[in-house]
Amino acid sequence: MRAIWAVLVAFPAWAETPVFVDETVSSGLVSVYAGDWQYMVGGGVSAFDCNADLLPDLVLAGGEGEASVWVNRSDAALKFEKAVSGVEMTGVTGAYPMDIDSDGVADLIVLRVGENVVMRGLGDCRFERANEDWGFDGGDAWSTALAATFEPGAVWPTIAVGNYIDRREEAFPWGSCTPNWLHRPGPGGFASPIELTPSFCALSMVFTDWNNSGQVALRVSNDREYYKGGQEQLWHMEGEPRLYTEAEGWARLRIWGMGIATDDLDGDGMPEYYLTSMADNKLQKVVAQEPLVPKFADVAFKRGVTAHRPFIGEDLNPSTGWHAQFGDVDNDGLADLFVAKGNVDRMPDFALQDPNNLLMQQADGTFVEAADKAGVASMRSSRGGQLVDLNRDGLLDLVVVNRREGAQVWRNATVGGHWVGVRLHQAGVNPDAIGARIEMRAGDRRWLRETTVGGGHMSGSLGVQHFGLGVAEGAEVRVVWPDGSVLDWTPLAAGGVWRVEKGAAPVAE
Amino acid sequence: MVRKLLFVLFFTLAPTHAHAGEAGPVMRQWYKLVLELVRHTPTYSPPVASRSFAYLGVTGYEVVVSGKAGLTSLAGQLNGLTPLPKRPRMVYDEAVVMQAAMAASVRVFFGNTGPSGQQAMDRMEAALDAKVAEGVAPDVVQRSREYGQRIAQHILDWSASDGGAVVENMGFPREWVVSPEPGHWKPTSLVAQQQAPLLPGWGENRPFAMPAGSTCDLPAPPAYSEDPASEFMRNAQEVYDVSKSLSPEQKKIARFWSDDPMLSPTPPGHWVSIVLTLIDRDQLDTARTADALMRIGVGVADAFIGCWWAKYEYDYVRPVTVIKKLIDPKWETLLITPPFPEYPSGHSTQSGAAAEVLTGVFGEDFAFDDPTHEDDGIPARHFPSFRAAAEEAAVSRLYGGIHFRPANENGLKQGECIGAYTVALRTLP
Numbered sequence: 001m002r003a004i005w006a007v008l009v010a011f012p013a014w015a016e017t018p019v020f021v022d023e024t025v026s027s028g029l030v031s032v033y034a035g036d037w038q039y040m041v042g043g044g045v046s047a048f049d050c051n052a053d054l055l056p057d058l059v060l061a062g063g064e065g066e067a068s069v070w071v072n073r074s075d076a077a078l079k080f081e082k083a084v085s086g087v088e089m090t091g092v093t094g095a096y097p098m099d100i101d102s103d104g105v106a107d108l109i110v111l112r113v114g115e116n117v118v119m120r121g122l123g124d125c126r127f128e129r130a131n132e133d134w135g136f137d138g139g140d141a142w143s144t145a146l147a148a149t150f151e152p153g154a155v156w157p158t159i160a161v162g163n164y165i166d167r168r169e170e171a172f173p174w175g176s177c178t179p180n181w182l183h184r185p186g187p188g189g190f191a192s193p194i195e196l197t198p199s200f201c202a203l204s205m206v207f208t209d210w211n212n213s214g215q216v217a218l219r220v221s222n223d224r225e226y227y228k229g230g231q232e233q234l235w236h237m238e239g240e241p242r243l244y245t246e247a248e249g250w251a252r253l254r255i256w257g258m259g260i261a262t263d264d265l266d267g268d269g270m271p272e273y274y275l276t277s278m279a280d281n282k283l284q285k286v287v288a289q290e291p292l293v294p295k296f297a298d299v300a301f302k303r304g305v306t307a308h309r310p311f312i313g314e315d316l317n318p319s320t321g322w323h324a325q326f327g328d329v330d331n332d333g334l335a336d337l338f339v340a341k342g343n344v345d346r347m348p349d350f351a352l353q354d355p356n357n358l359l360m361q362q363a364d365g366t367f368v369e370a371a372d373k374a375g376v377a378s379m380r381s382s383r384g385g386q387l388v389d390l391n392r393d394g395l396l397d398l399v400v401v402n403r404r405e406g407a408q409v410w411r412n413a414t415v416g417g418h419w420v421g422v423r424l425h426q427a428g429v430n431p432d433a434i435g436a437r438i439e440m441r442a443g444d445r446r447w448l449r450e451t452t453v454g455g456g457h458m459s460g461s462l463g464v465q466h467f468g469l470g471v472a473e474g475a476e477v478r479v480v481w482p483d484g485s486v487l488d489w490t491p492l493a494a495g496g497v498w499r500v501e502k503g504a505a506p507v508a509e
Numbered sequence: 510m511v512r513k514l515l516f517v518l519f520f521t522l523a524p525t526h527a528h529a530g531e532a533g534p535v536m537r538q539w540y541k542l543v544l545e546l547v548r549h550t551p552t553y554s555p556p557v558a559s560r561s562f563a564y565l566g567v568t569g570y571e572v573v574v575s576g577k578a579g580l581t582s583l584a585g586q587l588n589g590l591t592p593l594p595k596r597p598r599m600v601y602d603e604a605v606v607m608q609a610a611m612a613a614s615v616r617v618f619f620g621n622t623g624p625s626g627q628q629a630m631d632r633m634e635a636a637l638d639a640k641v642a643e644g645v646a647p648d649v650v651q652r653s654r655e656y657g658q659r660i661a662q663h664i665l666d667w668s669a670s671d672g673g674a675v676v677e678n679m680g681f682p683r684e685w686v687v688s689p690e691p692g693h694w695k696p697t698s699l700v701a702q703q704q705a706p707l708l709p710g711w712g713e714n715r716p717f718a719m720p721a722g723s724t725c726d727l728p729a730p731p732a733y734s735e736d737p738a739s740e741f742m743r744n745a746q747e748v749y750d751v752s753k754s755l756s757p758e759q760k761k762i763a764r765f766w767s768d769d770p771m772l773s774p775t776p777p778g779h780w781v782s783i784v785l786t787l788i789d790r791d792q793l794d795t796a797r798t799a800d801a802l803m804r805i806g807v808g809v810a811d812a813f814i815g816c817w818w819a820k821y822e823y824d825y826v827r828p829v830t831v832i833k834k835l836i837d838p839k840w841e842t843l844l845i846t847p848p849f850p851e852y853p854s855g856h857s858t859q860s861g862a863a864a865e866v867l868t869g870v871f872g873e874d875f876a877f878d879d880p881t882h883e884d885d886g887i888p889a890r891h892f893p894s895f896r897a898a899a900e901e902a903a904v905s906r907l908y909g910g911i912h913f914r915p916a917n918e919n920g921l922k923q924g925e926c927i928g929a930y931t932v933a934l935r936t937l938p
Contacts, residue, residue, distance in 0.1 A: 040624055165625075171632035173625045174545050175884055224772060225549055225623065229886035254772055278551065279679065280700045298699050306701040309678075318551075318679060318702060345624040349551050349679065 017373040018329045018336075018358065020398060020410035027078040029399070031407045033383060035064030038113045038167055040345050041144050041203055041223075041258075043383030043401045044094025044323075044458025047390070048106050050085075050125040054497075054509065056388050056463055057125055059087060059095045059108065060401055067092035067110070071125050074391040078411050086127040087119060094384060094458025096146050100134065100157055102429045106462055109159060111143040116161060134189035141178050142167045147205035147454030149216055150430040150482060151237070156185035157434070158237075160218055160454075161193075162202025165226045175228040177201040180220070182241060196241060200230030204260040206455035208271055209437070210234070211292045214484065216435065217244070221257030221275055232257060232275070234294050249293025255282065256320075259457035263326035263335045264448035266365055269439075271450060274300075276321030276339060276457070278350060280308040304367045307339050307357045311369050312377060315353040320344055323457035327387035327396045328468030329374075331416035333445055334361035335468075340400055340457065342381030353379045356400065374414075380405045384459035389466055394419040394495065396466055401459075418469040421497030422477060423509060424451060433502070435482035438465055441489070442472035469494050477506070532576070532607035533788075533795030535637060536569040539611040540785055540802060542633050544774040546615070550622040552676045554770050555855060556711045556813040559777040559806070560673050561618040563717050565611070566799075566806030568664045570936070572610045572657060573799040576603045579938040580796060586934050587717050587807070590667055594659045602653045603795070604641040609657025612637070617665055672714035680708045681848070692733025692741075693824045694850040703848035712818025717807040718930040722818030725926035727919045730825050730852040735835060742835070744913040748828040749836050752843065752910045759908045760843065765882065765890055766856060766905035767844050773882065776856045776902075777809040780863040782881040783898075787871065797870075800936050804866045808931040812862035815927045816855050816920065825852035828913060844909030853920035854912045857903035861924020862931070864899035869932035871895070899924070 033043035043063065047056040055072035058080065062068060069085035087095070091112040100107040105121035107130070115138035119127035131138050145162025161183065166176040177200050181193035200222035207216040218235040232253045234244040244250040255277040262271045273296070275282040283305050284296035300306045309319050323340040330336070339357040343350055355377035359367035371377035380402040390397040395412035402408065420440075424433035433451055440447040449465050469475055473494050479487040481502050490506060492498050497509040543565065547558045567583055571593050574580040584592040612634045619626060642650045668674060685705030687695055696704045712722040719725065731740040755763075768776040784805045788798050828851070832840045847855070868875070873894065880889035892898040903921050906912035 037624055037628060171629055171636075172545070173629070174549065225625070228884045254769075279702050301699040301701055308701045316678065316683060347551075347621065347623050349621045 017370055018360065018412065018414040018416070020375045021413050022375060022408065023078045023411050024406065024408045027080050027409050029058070029070055029080045029407055029409050030082075031060040031062060031068050031070075031401070032065060032405060033061055033063045033401050033403050033407075037170070038142060039063035039093070039403070041164060041383070042093025042111075042458050043403055044456070045384045045386050045399055045401045045407070046095050046097050046108075046460050046462070047386045047388040047399070048097035048462035050097075050106060050121060052123065055392065056390060056461065057083075058399060059097070060407055061092045061094045061384065061458065062090065063092070063403075064090060066090055067095065069125050072390060076391060076393070078390055078397065078409055080409075083125045085125050086129075089117065093144055094146070096148065096453050096460050097462040098148050098157060098434065098453045099431050102155070102431055104431055109146060109148065111146055111161065111458065113142050113167060115140055116143050135186055136183065136190045137193055139181060139193070144458065145202040145205040145220070145454075146458075147207045147218060147452070149207040149435050149452065151184070152483075154185050155429045156189060157430075158185065159183040159190070160196065160205050160207075162205050162220065163199065164201050164203070164223070174226055177227050177230070196235065198230065200227035200233065201225070203258045204455055204457060206260050206262060207237070207435070207452055208262055208450055210271060210286060210294065212269065219260060219273065221255075221260050223256055223258070224254045225256055230254065244294045249295045251295055253282070258322050259324045260455045261324035261326050261337065262450065262455060265326070265335055265361065267446040267448075269446065269448050271448065274305065274324045274326070274337065276324045278320050279318035280306045281321050281324070281339065303365055305337060305359055307359065310351045310353060310355055311357070312355055312372050313353045313379070315351045317349060317351040319354050320350050322383045323385040323459050325385065325387050325456055325459075327466065328419075329358065329387065329396050329412060329416075330360065330414045331394065331419040331468030331470070333417065333442070333468050333470030333472070334363070336360045337367060338385060338387050338398065340382035340385045342383060342403060354381075355379055356382055376410050378402070378408055380408065384457050386459055386461055388461050389421070389464065392497070394421070416468065418472055418494035420467050420469060420475055420492050420494050421464040421509075422467070422492070423464050423497060423499050424479065425499060426481060426502035430482060432462060433482055437480040439478040439480070440467050440475050441478075442469050442475040445470070445472070464497050530603055531795060532573060532603040533793070533798040535604050535607040535641060536611060536795075536798060536802065537785060537788060538637060539615055539633070540565070540781065542629060543615060543619070544778050544782055544785075545629070546619040546622050546626050547774050547778045548771065549626050550619055551679055551771065552621055553775065554680050554707055555768075555775040555777055555859070556708055556817060557673070557676055557680065558775040559810040559813045559859065560671070560714075562777055562781055562806035563810035564618065564664055564668045564806070565614055566803035568610050568614045568661055569607065570799040570803035571664070572603075572607045572660050573796055575656075575660065576601060576606065577796060581935045583803070583934065583936070588715055588720075589670070593663050594656070596656060599652060600649050601656060602641065602645045602649050605645060605650050605653035606657040606660070608637050608641045609654040610661040613658050613661035614665065670715070673711065676708070678702070681705050682709060685709070688824060692826050694826055695830045696848070697827050697829050697846040698848055700848070706849040707847070708817060708849070709821050712814055712821055714814050716811045716814045718934055719811045719815065719927055722814045724930075725815050725923050727819060727853060727923045730823055730913070730915050733826065744915065745828060745831045745836065748907060748910055748913060749832050749840060751907055752840070755843065755908060762901055763843050763905045763908040765887055766902045767909065768856065769845065773885070776859055777813070779881050780805055780809055780860070780867075783877065783879050784867070786880060787877060790877075796937055801867075801870050803936070804870055804931050804934070805863060807934070808862045808866035808928045809859045811927045811930060812859035812924050813855065815923060816853055816858035819853055819923065820850040820855075823852045824850050825916075827851045828910060842910030844911050846911045851912060852916045853923055854903065854906045854916040855920070856906055857899075857912075857917045857920030858924040858927070860899035860902035861921035862928035863924070864895035865925045865928025866931045867895040
């Protein structure tokens with residue numbers, strides 16, 4: 001049943017300008033996403049706690065170089081220490097964390113140019129290959145997107161892998177998109193993957209309950225540069241996957257799809273979707289009608305998030321967008337938007353000096369650029385990124401992976417509003433409650449967050465869900481757990497992270 | 510499947526068909542890559558694509574002229590084209606000359622394409638360089654390459670002064686004042702870049718065969734009126750009514766000729782694709798291959814110059830603007846409305862020109878199948894003549910909801926007028 005929440009009073013924007021401090025050098029983080037043609041896409045970063053110290057650690061793709069795991073040693077300042085992790089593989093385009101075997105230790109799904117690898121988390125940020133133990137067929141492709149969830153009743157996750165062009169077709173790559181794969185549970189692990197065809201060179205995927213039906217669908221963003229006859233996709237996931245059709249209301253959209261960000265921006269209980277591309281980016285909002293159909297209006301222009309060309313510098317050619325992520329960086333209660341930008345590879349018709357965006361949501365729902373004033377308008381050729389609280393001070397920090405240049409990390413030093421963090425946990429299968437819906441309310445303001453694995457551009461986080469609260473000194477949380485059971489509205493005090501255990505009262509972490 | 514066949518053509522059949530001495534197959538191979546580069550180079554809107562097809566066609570044709578007696582050069586016939594470099598009286602290999610000329614030209618016209626296009630050009634050039642040089646004396650290869658490059662450079666130098674060589678921001682002005690008057694073009698999309706219209710100065714470019722962009726002017730479109738009985742409103746009502754009663758066949762026609770930039774070889778590329786199909790089907794010899802590709806390129810390039818001149822002369826409003834304001838605020842077009850003024854229809858003008866040109870090359874009532882979009886899952890269509898295809902292309906814009914009828918019908922006539930200048934070029938004996 002669709003919930004429509006009225007937004008009676010929008011919170012005022014908290015700080016005029018967020019403040020980020022570049023701590024790349026002092027943090028010790030050193031990683032480059034290297035390589036030529038086969039690494040023009042990808043370059044992800046994931047953030048999750050791999051050594052049980054509550055601080056999110058980082059995994060950065062290295063492309064032609066080795067992927068690397070960085071243990072978070074931050075206090076107030078950001079500090080990282082390179083780990084000997086077992087993830088030191090070449091050909092990695094990105095990695096997503098997920099507790100695949102539900103043993104309470106996060107595992108990794110490593111996407112590669114070549115064989116994909118699932119890695120069992122051993123604790124202390126060490127991992128070991130588990131393809132054989134878990135029956136995971138890593139295939140041999142150019143993998144560039146991932147989404148994962150636990151389907152209803154399943155004791156093992158479902159992993160969708162998006163694949164790009166056939167890398168052997170160097171002389172004529174157009175039209176050579178290779179099949180995406182769906183790894184569903186099988187005896188003792190994963191069954192043989194099925195092909196999610198037609199496939200159109202996916203660069204981002206996310207499982208999402210777009211219509212509040214209680215059933216997730218698979219949203220896929222595809223790169224029109226290489227497909228023929230393709231478009232964006234939305235898959236029904238009940239039973240055998242099948243595409244939503246025009247007869248069901250799905251409207252064809254063909255973009256250079258690079259990344260998907262999703263959040264409920266206006267508190268109406270429905271997720272919006274930001275799709276990165278080249279030149280104009282899209283912000284999609286489902287068209288309100290009864291019954292709901294998968295028809296989305298593009299409100300990017302209206303809300304000021306087209307981010308279609310550089311906002312500083314002399315280079316005014318169109319931009320190229322990659323990772324996108326919503327997050328409330330000033331804790332004013334309004335989700336802001338980070339977009340990583342960077343030329344594909346010396347394409348002079350597009351900006352070669354293409355600053356990343358930090359678009360601050362205003363009380364009226366529009367967004368205003370602040371990356372330059374905030375200090376995060378990097379001109380490096382960015383790909384993946386994460387807005388994540390790296391030092392547990394309640395402010396979302398920023399880490400960005402760059403192609404052929406060093407990754408960067410910024411500490412958020414904004415004087416912002418109140419905030420609260422929520423870490424879901426449940427006993428048994430799917431301990432991180434992937435697929436749960438977190439609802440939050442404070443005064444007249446409401447938030448909805450889907451817990452998911454996937455999306456962005458090869459980048460994601462696992463762990464704490466961060467909510468800015470503005471002036472509110474507390475909020476109430478409601479959780480719809482993956483099995484449909486509900487934690488009814490429960491108060492949480494602002495200023496800390498709450499561990500919300502299914503069947504128990506929230507506990508301050 | 511078709512994509513695979515194309516790849517095979519590049520690198521498997523090339524030795525068979527492009528052996529030393531045959532220039533036509535080399536030109537065809539490059540054109541097949543060019544159709545992909547047009548699709549994947551972001552500056553390549555239809556007018557920009559048409560320009561490159563013209564210069565590449567002239568380059569290829571002049572290579573053939575330089576090595577074959579009895580053909581007439583286009584120097585002095587095309588605006589501003591001076592006599593091409595003469596060959597010293599020595600031995601040349603025609604395939605090597607063509608390969609050098611096409612490689613040099615394609616690299617310039619598609620220098621801004623992405624990494625995959627760059628890589629494809631590298632592979633194509635290397636593969637064909639090797640194939641055409643097989644069995645040819647090294648000094649002949651060297652001499653032939655140098656001469657081919659001289660031909661290419663002559664054309665490139667000529668192209669630099671036509672007004673269309675530099676395209677910034679994908680062709681959209683960074684500043685533009687939209688007319689506040691009703692009846693004039695208003696932005697129709699929510700794409701920020703497209704709040705200004707595409708290539709407003711294109712009609713001022715130097716044409717190829719016709720004297721000027723304004724040469725084939727056409728009647729002014731119906732005056733704006735909100736009177737339901739006016740011709741203007743009757744045309745708007747027709748677009749709306751047609752959209753509400755489209756048959757499956759009409760939808761197919763609209764999508765077949767949609768030819769969206771970045772998702773197809775564009776409308777001029779569609780006609781080049783038709784020509785390539787006929788060259789292969791009828792196994793045209795090198796001279797006819799080069800002549801046909803030159804003429805279709807020049808014809809559609811002039812058509813876009815003439816059409817764009819008229820578009821900005823009349824600055825006419827799009828149906829979606831009128832219908833949403835006066836008939837149905839929730840109306841949606843079947844096709845995406847292009848971001849520039851409505852009158853005349855670009856596809857109609859250039860299809861009218863193409864039909865005129867190709868009827869001149871192949872003859873009246875020349876039936877053919879058009880498989881241009883098979884790779885995209887759109888089946889081939891059969892046409893009894895080039896004019897029938899052009900008429901279908903024109904009416905497809907009505908079905909798509911993006912043009913009023915006069916833009917299509919008058920656009921076809923404008924194209925026929927423009928195409929006649931290309932038909933008049935003296936080439937083969």
